Amino acid sequence: MFKRMPGDEPHRIVSTTPDTAVVFKPAVVQTPAIITLVIFIARFVAGLFRLAWRHPIALAAVAVPAGLCLTYGWRVALLPVVPALVAMGAWAVLDRPTFLRWVGWRLLAFARWFWIYRRHWQPVMTVAGLARHISGREYVPRLVKVTSDSWADRLTVRMLDGQAAKDWSDRIENLSHGFGSESCRVAVAKAGRLVLTFPRHDPLAAPIAALPIPGTPTVGPVEIGRQEDGSPWLLRLHGTHVLVAGATGAGKGSIIWSAIRGLMPAMRAGLVEIWALDPKLMELSYGKALFGGRYAADPADCADLLDEAVSVMHKRAARFAGVQRSHTPTLDDPFVLVVVDEVAFLTAYQSDRQLRQRISAALATLTTQGRAVGVGVLAALQGPRKEVMNIRNLFPDKIALRLDESEQVDMVLGDGARDRGALADRISPRPERGAGVGYVRLEISPDPIRVRAAYVSDYDIRAMAGEVR
Numbered sequence: 001m002f003k004r005m006p007g008d009e010p011h012r013i014v015s016t017t018p019d020t021a022v023v024f025k026p027a028v029v030q031t032p033a034i035i036t037l038v039i040f041i042a043r044f045v046a047g048l049f050r051l052a053w054r055h056p057i058a059l060a061a062v063a064v065p066a067g068l069c070l071t072y073g074w075r076v077a078l079l080p081v082v083p084a085l086v087a088m089g090a091w092a093v094l095d096r097p098t099f100l101r102w103v104g105w106r107l108l109a110f111a112r113w114f115w116i117y118r119r120h121w122q123p124v125m126t127v128a129g130l131a132r133h134i135s136g137r138e139y140v141p142r143l144v145k146v147t148s149d150s151w152a153d154r155l156t157v158r159m160l161d162g163q164a165a166k167d168w169s170d171r172i173e174n175l176s177h178g179f180g181s182e183s184c185r186v187a188v189a190k191a192g193r194l195v196l197t198f199p200r201h202d203p204l205a206a207p208i209a210a211l212p213i214p215g216t217p218t219v220g221p222v223e224i225g226r227q228e229d230g231s232p233w234l235l236r237l238h239g240t241h242v243l244v245a246g247a248t249g250a251g252k253g254s255i256i257w258s259a260i261r262g263l264m265p266a267m268r269a270g271l272v273e274i275w276a277l278d279p280k281l282m283e284l285s286y287g288k289a290l291f292g293g294r295y296a297a298d299p300a301d302c303a304d305l306l307d308e309a310v311s312v313m314h315k316r317a318a319r320f321a322g323v324q325r326s327h328t329p330t331l332d333d334p335f336v337l338v339v340v341d342e343v344a345f346l347t348a349y350q351s352d353r354q355l356r357q358r359i360s361a362a363l364a365t366l367t368t369q370g371r372a373v374g375v376g377v378l379a380a381l382q383g384p385r386k387e388v389m390n391i392r393n394l395f396p397d398k399i400a401l402r403l404d405e406s407e408q409v410d411m412v413l414g415d416g417a418r419d420r421g422a423l424a425d426r427i428s429p430r431p432e433r434g435a436g437v438g439y440v441r442l443e444i445s446p447d448p449i450r451v452r453a454a455y456v457s458d459y460d461i462r463a464m465a466g467e468v469r
């Protein structure tokens with residue numbers, strides 16, 4: 001009878017006699033102390049060279065004054081240090097952006113690499129299960145580089161051979177807790193390399209007031225709010241279709257109204273028309289005057305309005321055929337943006353089957369053929385359940401605001417979005433912190449971008465409607 005021994009090595013040793021004690025003795029090779037010392041010194045010197053190669057400025061800033069101090073005393077050490085500090089201070093005051101770009105963020109990156117990421121790297125990798133222990137040797141992914149900017153640290157990482165980005169995106173919680181950040185995003189830089197983004201603070205924590213109406217008419221990307229890195233969030237509406245999904249109170253209205261606000265000058269110039277479908281009779285009725293009669297709330301009226309949009313689209317397509325392949329807004333052929341608040345009221349939850357089919361068919365026609373002829377759809381959706389999700393694929397660009405369940409994130413943004421860091425189910429339900437916050441996934445990029453829409457208040461909407469009147 002064979003008896004297997006527990007443990008790492010002895011599991012290969014078997015005994016044919018029951019209850020025989022097997023003594024496992026590893027071979028011990030005595031290493032002379034001098035060899036151990038030489039190895040340690042060689043590692044230390046190699047580490048110093050690596051440090052000097054990777055962080056020459058930070059090392060010189062410390063090493064030069066320290067060398068002068070040791071050789072000539074502290075007074076001499078102050079001679080280069082004081083003018084250098086004064087020059088840096090003057091640079092920081094006079095031209096802050098370039099100072100931050102060339103010095104500030106680099107120093108911060110060095111400090112955070114030294115104090116947080118390098119120090120915790122091995123323990124976090126081991127505990128998170130990203131390091132591997134094979135035949136007594138430990139293999140740890142390599143931290144290649146740390147860069148910092150105004151809101152986040154970005155770590156370039158060389159994965160272990162055979163690892164996949166999914167191994168890392170499955171552990172974003174371990175990584176964010178391990179390095180003391182609120183969240184972590186994983187993006188592939190190139191084969192075998194990842195970029196991990198750790199935000200240091202949340203620039204979207206405070207609500208953003210309604211943005212000023214643009215000075216010139218444009219149908220180009222419209223400024224809706226701010227991105228996580230502090231840059232403006234520009235949303236393309238002309239030439240695409242956008243789906244906004246979020247639980248009740250997530251702030252879908254702020255995206256719709258910010259978009260309308262950004263298009264106001266073009267509406268005034270006659271280059272844009274907004275057609276509004278408002279089955280809930282709540283959101284869009286407030287600015288009815290803006291839509292020039294193209295407003296419907298009753299499902300039957302909504303179906304008529306959608307059919308009219310389809311007919312405009314077909315007429316244009318017939319005129320454009322063989323003449324032009326893309327649409328440029330003109331007074332004769334303005335960009336038509338069909339805004340639908342709570343699209344599921346008209347499709348999945350509509351009890352009249354004929355009406356439901358008519359509306360679904362019109363929406364599908366608009367979203368599949370409308371963008372080349374200047375007809376776009378911006379639709380809002382409250383509860384992304386399975387039965388309403390078949391419309392998702394009609395929209396190239398998607399936005400997920402706060403959602404109730406983690407599975408809904410991929411339902412809205414597409415497979416793998418949550419693994420890539422779109423934690424829409426974790427957005428705060430407190431309106432001042434979380435309303436209008438969401439993740440955008442564009443047709444051209446699989447990586448979700450965290451954004452916050454500016455809040456267009458009832459007062460702002462009234463002012464906009466008053467202006468058009």
Ligand SMILES: Nc1ncnc2c1ncn2[C@@H]1O[C@H](COP(=O)(O)OP(=O)(O)OP(=O)(O)O)[C@@H](O)[C@H]1O
Nearest residue numbers: 207248249250251252253254431435436453454455
């Ligand atoms: N961008 C924003 N910034 C800050 N607060 C906001 C923002 N958008 C909305 N809010 C706040 O959240 C509340 C709910 O917003 P809103 O009604 O637009 O959400 P919704 O997603 O349209 O909800 P519902 O589906 O129930 O209509 C608003 O009354 C407002 O106080």
